[in-house]
Structure formats: structure tokens, C-alpha cells
Amino acid sequence: MSTFSIGRKVFSFASLIIGIVLTIWGLGVAIAKGGPLYANRGALMVIGVLLFILGLYLFPTLTHHRAIVNIIFLFPLLFAFAVTVIIPLVLGIGYSFTDWNGIKMKGFVGLANYARMFRQPSFLWSILITFLFVLFNMILVNLVAFLLALLCTSKIKGLGFFRASYFLPNLIGGIVLGYIWQFIFSNVVTKFTGTYSMLSDTKTAFIAIIIVYIWQYAGYIMLIYITGLNTIPGDVLEASSIDGANPMQTLFNIKIPMIAPTITICTFLTLTSAFKQFDVNLALTNGTGSVPSFLGNYLTNGTEMLALNIYSTAVINNEYAFGEAKAVLFFIILATVSIIQVRISNKKEVEL
Numbered sequence: 001m002s003t004f005s006i007g008r009k010v011f012s013f014a015s016l017i018i019g020i021v022l023t024i025w026g027l028g029v030a031i032a033k034g035g036p037l038y039a040n041r042g043a044l045m046v047i048g049v050l051l052f053i054l055g056l057y058l059f060p061t062l063t064h065h066r067a068i069v070n071i072i073f074l075f076p077l078l079f080a081f082a083v084t085v086i087i088p089l090v091l092g093i094g095y096s097f098t099d100w101n102g103i104k105m106k107g108f109v110g111l112a113n114y115a116r117m118f119r120q121p122s123f124l125w126s127i128l129i130t131f132l133f134v135l136f137n138m139i140l141v142n143l144v145a146f147l148l149a150l151l152c153t154s155k156i157k158g159l160g161f162f163r164a165s166y167f168l169p170n171l172i173g174g175i176v177l178g179y180i181w182q183f184i185f186s187n188v189v190t191k192f193t194g195t196y197s198m199l200s201d202t203k204t205a206f207i208a209i210i211i212v213y214i215w216q217y218a219g220y221i222m223l224i225y226i227t228g229l230n231t232i233p234g235d236v237l238e239a240s241s242i243d244g245a246n247p248m249q250t251l252f253n254i255k256i257p258m259i260a261p262t263i264t265i266c267t268f269l270t271l272t273s274a275f276k277q278f279d280v281n282l283a284l285t286n287g288t289g290s291v292p293s294f295l296g297n298y299l300t301n302g303t304e305m306l307a308l309n310i311y312s313t314a315v316i317n318n319e320y321a322f323g324e325a326k327a328v329l330f331f332i333i334l335a336t337v338s339i340i341q342v343r344i345s346n347k348k349e350v351e352l
Helices: 003-032 036-059 065-095 112-117 121-152 159-171 175-192 202-230 234-242 247-258 260-275 279-284 306-317 320-351
Strands: 291-294 297-299
Touching: 003 036, 036 065, 036 159, 065 320, 112 320, 121 159, 121 202, 121 260, 121 291, 121 297, 121 306, 121 320, 159 202, 175 202, 175 279, 202 260, 234 247, 247 260, 260 320, 279 306, 306 320
Parallel strands: none
Antiparallel strands: 291 297
8 A cells, every 4th residue: 555545544534533523513612602612613613524525535445435425415415404404303302391491491391391382272272273274275275276277287378477477476475475465454355345354353364364375375386286287198188088078077087197196295285384384374463363262261362373373482482492392292293294194195196
């Protein structure tokens, strides 16, 4: 073995070790939130990561060199995913068992936060209306989007205009959209109907949120359905027409079965998006609304869905550990429902 190879091997190992040490050191300083190197924590982590990548690249092997290069290119994405998703998830689960207030924690409280949230009627109400919201929107958004997709794949003039028009609401931010529709419900609709605003009553305000969500999200789901419908072979549709199938028979016996995977994707996207509804809920009603009697309690958060309830608990009420416990339960519910939905949809695909 040449001196160059030995030197390269030593340098690569040293770079790997120093990179790992500096990265862990920087993370430790950041978590500790103190010390003489706190101001330079970012530089420590960046230098550590760069040294680690350099050590991987210079690692003296030919067999695994391509794999190492692939790891180097994937590392930024994996690192960003770990920092923004995996690490916060793990830390959040840990904080949910403490009395953390966002800055410091006094001690470990065990399952106290979880027991407390199941004794809170306002939180249970948020879970209930969130499930109702998801149920209504899974059906209505997919139905409206599918009908729009059928319209936009038909032989009418101006299809590009219609597609762009239906998709346009999805480009508007949820907060802006909520304030726009708040003005429409409170100032425009009331003048034409001569009645009170839909947002003044809990039941009608809940319906208003559903209307706004459908208006915003149906155009996006429509594009996915259009893609699915366009993948249906033209000769299959032509053969059905020759055999005498009418449009309804073609729709239910050919088009819908052949886009079953597309329906699965759209249902999954609608379900997860509806569960995480936050911005429109915040801007349109801010979760307000009276519920005279729920589990023997008078509630004032009649339109507050689960994501907004977690935000209010953690940020507004400054109960971060309690909010983390609610967020962990939210994650479990969303993951469980999503897995069940995908499995049911996959079985339906096989049947179709």
C-alpha cells in the first residue's frame, strides 16, 4: 500500500470522526442553550457536516464508492427531514411527559398531560367536529372534484380556462382565503339574503368552513382526477361505445374502475388535508362558537378543530407540554386512520 493511500485513509477517517464530533457538539450546545460556544453552534454543525461528507467522499474504497456518492447527494434531504420532522417528533413525545413551558421544565409528570386532555370537554369536542369535518369533506371534495374533472375532460370549448379557474382558489393562502370569505359571509351574503351571517351560529359556521374548504381544495384534487381519466385508453372507450354502452354505463363500468388507484390517492390526500385543517379555521371563525351542552358543559369553542385546539393550548395558553401531548395523540389518530383508509382503498381496487 502506497504512502498516498495510507495518508488518504487516515485523513478520511479523521475527517469522519471530527465531523461527527463537531456535529454532535453543535447539537448539544444548541439543546443546552448556553455556554461559550452557543453563538457559534451553527458554524460547528455546518463544519461538522462538511467534514463528515468530505470523509465519506475520500473514503478509500472502490466497491462502495458509488453508494457513498449517493449518500452524499441524499444527505441534505435526509438531514433536513430529520431536523424538521424526526427530531421534533421524538422531542415532542419526550416533552409530552413533562411540564415543559416552552423554555424550561421543572420535572417529569408521566401520563398526567394525557389523562388531563381526556378530561377536557373542549378537546373532546374538537376531536368530534374534526372527524365530522373529515367525513363530509372526503365525500364532498372528491365528488365535486370528480365532476369537475369529467367536465374538464369533455369535448367543450375553453377547457384550459375552466381548469385554470377551478384550480385558482388552491393558490390562495388559507389565512387570506379565510378573511376573504369572512367578508363575503358577513357583508355580501347578508345584504342579498337579509339574514344573519352564517358565522354567527355554530352549526352554520361549521357549514361555512366546509364550503370554503371545498372551494379551495376541489380544484387541486380535480387535476389528479383529470390525470387519471386521461390515462384511460381511448380504444377501450371506443369499444364500449361500439358495444352500445351509454355514458352512465361507461362511467360506472369502465372509467371509475380504471381510475381506482387515482381515487385512492385523492381520498388519502383529502383525508390528511382535512384532518390538518388550521389556517381557514383560524381566519374564518378562530374556533369560536357556542355549544350549550356537551358532556354537561357550556363550550365557547364550537368551531375549533383539532389542529387549532393544539395551537391554542400551546401558543395562546402557553401550555406547551400539554399541547405536545395533544399533538402526539393527533399524530396517532392521523396515522391510524390513514393506514386504515389506504388498506380499505387497496382492497376496493382489487375488487374493481
